[in-house]
Amino acid sequence: MQIGIIGLGRMGFNMTRRLLQGGHTVVVYNRTGEKVESAAKEGAVPSSSVEELVEKLDLPRTVLVMLPAGEVTDTYIRKLSTFLTEGDLIIDGGNTYYKDDMRRLLELKHIGIRYMDAGISGGIWGLQLGYCTMVGGNKEDFERVEPLFKSLAPEGGYLYCGPSGAGHFVKMVHNGIEYALMEAYGEGFEILDASPYKETLDHQKIAHLWNQGSVIRSWLLELLETAFRNDPGLNKIRGFVDDSGEGRWTVQQAVETGVPATTIAHALFKRFQSRNPNLFSDRLLAALRKEFGGHDTRSADE
Secondary structure, three states: OEEEEEOOOHHHHHHHHHHHHOOOEEEEEOOOHHHHHHHHHOOOEEOOOHHHHHHOOOOOOEEEEOOOOOHHHHHHHHHHHOOOOOOOEEEEOOOOOHHHHHHHHHHHHOOOOEEEEEEEEOHHHHHHHOOEEEEEOOHHHHHHHHHHHHHHOOOOOEEEEEOOOHHHHHHHHHHHHHHHHHHHHHHHHHHHHOOOOOOOOOHHHHHHHHOOOOOOOOHHHHHHHHHHHHOOOOOOOOOOOOOOOHHHHHHHHHHHHOOOOHHHHHHHHHHHHHOOOOOHHHHHHHHHHHHHHOOOOOOOOO
16 A cells, blocks of 8 residues: 655654555655655655655555644644645544544544544554554544554554544553553562562562563563663663653543542652652651651751
């Protein structure tokens, strides 16, 4: 099949490679031309603008947008829609909020442009292992472009989830679960690190061990094993943990629907805490302990 891709970041570039390996024709555009040139050397068809990308695609066109969620993606979808014609299809493969998908569907429907959402998981390993893909939109559109998803995903690694927004909704919950799993592993290894057996415990070997048939085995543990091999005490990095939005949206959805997602919420709030090593609330607790119990406090210089 033929497809256009806008956005050649870590995900977009490797997805281009995987689609090329699957025998598809891929027309690419990126804001910075260097990545377009690099993709062209690997077999992609280069374009210097959104308009040129559209011109190089046959009708009905399919364009995959791989850009940061929010205003950047909205801007490019609006620009793209001015060059596309009735029956063309836009797929948003970024980490978009599912309610934005529902809005875009209505906006594009008025001008006859089709729209789908694809929640994509795989990160930097997707080129080698494939991209787990969760798709939302019109079922007929999905069936038309299914060969693309089949090439991107590992065996059994893509699913039509339902109407517009369903793909990104499932990906949102996926990432909320990911937050909770990561936090659980973090807390467990912190207990090991603070234990009386600290000097004899090897975190890398434990991560490897737990992946040999235990009930908590996972790909995350495989990645932890690699991380501990490269930096046994994790002393080369700061404990600053960012979030890209999906965890917040998952907790927000839980509040809206009255679902007690306490573990995911805790994991999200721990990420917030990681960015503030000297929280006002913690200083307040220390001050209160001093006031009611005369407990010692540490000065700001300690």
